[in-house]
Amino acid sequence: xxxxxxxxxxxxxxxxxxxxxxxxxxxxxxxxxxxxxxxxxxxxxxxxxxxxxxxxxxxxxxxxxxxxxxxxxxxxxxxxxxxxxxxxxxxxxxxxxxxxxxxxxxxxxxxxxxxxxxxxxxxxxxxxxxxxxxxxxxxxxxxxxxxxxxxxxxxxxxxxxxxxxxxxxxxxxxxxxxxxxxxxxxxxxxxxxxxxx
Numbered sequence: 001x002x003x004x005x006x007x008x009x010x011x012x013x014x015x016x017x018x019x020x021x022x023x024x025x026x027x028x029x030x031x032x033x034x035x036x037x038x039x040x041x042x043x044x045x046x047x048x049x050x051x052x053x054x055x056x057x058x059x060x061x062x063x064x065x066x067x068x069x070x071x072x073x074x075x076x077x078x079x080x081x082x083x084x085x086x087x088x089x090x091x092x093x094x095x096x097x098x099x100x101x102x103x104x105x106x107x108x109x110x111x112x113x114x115x116x117x118x119x120x121x122x123x124x125x126x127x128x129x130x131x132x133x134x135x136x137x138x139x140x141x142x143x144x145x146x147x148x149x150x151x152x153x154x155x156x157x158x159x160x161x162x163x164x165x166x167x168x169x170x171x172x173x174x175x176x177x178x179x180x181x182x183x184x185x186x187x188x189x190x191x192x193x194x195x196x197x
Contacts, residue, residue: 053127060120063092067116071109093119099143115146125157 070085086104093100103119106112126141142159144152 049131053131056123056127059092060123063089063116063120066092067113071112074107074109074112099146102146111146111148114148118144118146118152121152122157129158 066085066089070082070089073081073085090104093103095101099115099119103112103115106115122141122143129139129141139158139160141157144156
């Protein structure tokens with residue numbers, strides 16, 4: 001047996017007239033739709049990143065400045081200035097969050113700065129997660145509780161979301177047959193058109 005007699009691929013019969021153009025049109029339409037959708041999603045993401053995250057950065061800077069002024073006033077025991085700075089800080093924090101209320105009511109500058117450091121680190125980690133395309137669904141930012149004399153670890157700010165991997169696996173198992181069924185007619189058409197060239 002020689003190599004000349006062995007055929008690896010059988011040549012398919014030519015497609016009927018007009019079938020190749022239909023195939024190419026379908027592929028081009030599918031590509032245009034996918035490209036447009038990807039562009040739209042990217043634009044939405046960029047708008048969010050440029051507006052919301054920039055505003056958060058400015059908020060963190062304002063909180064840092066107010067904290068430095070309030071810590072200085074606490075050290076100097078300037079009660080009028082302390083009262084004014086606490087008012088300014090109160091309108092920038094969450095009035096229903098126990099940790100935020102504790103920041104406003106802190107009586108020592110060391111405790112105040114430690115509590116604000118935890119708040120700012122939590123907000124920074126949350127901002128980083130939100131800019132990620134997939135990480136925001138797999139992980140979440142949590143704010144650790146303040147404990148005097150201890151410093152929270154890096155791991156205490158970011159936690160894995162429970163059940164997300166399981167849900168994603170089940171969703172993939174459910175949708176994979178649908179995707180295969182959706183793509184298989186196109187693959188057969190592409191295979192036919194490829195063999196005619």
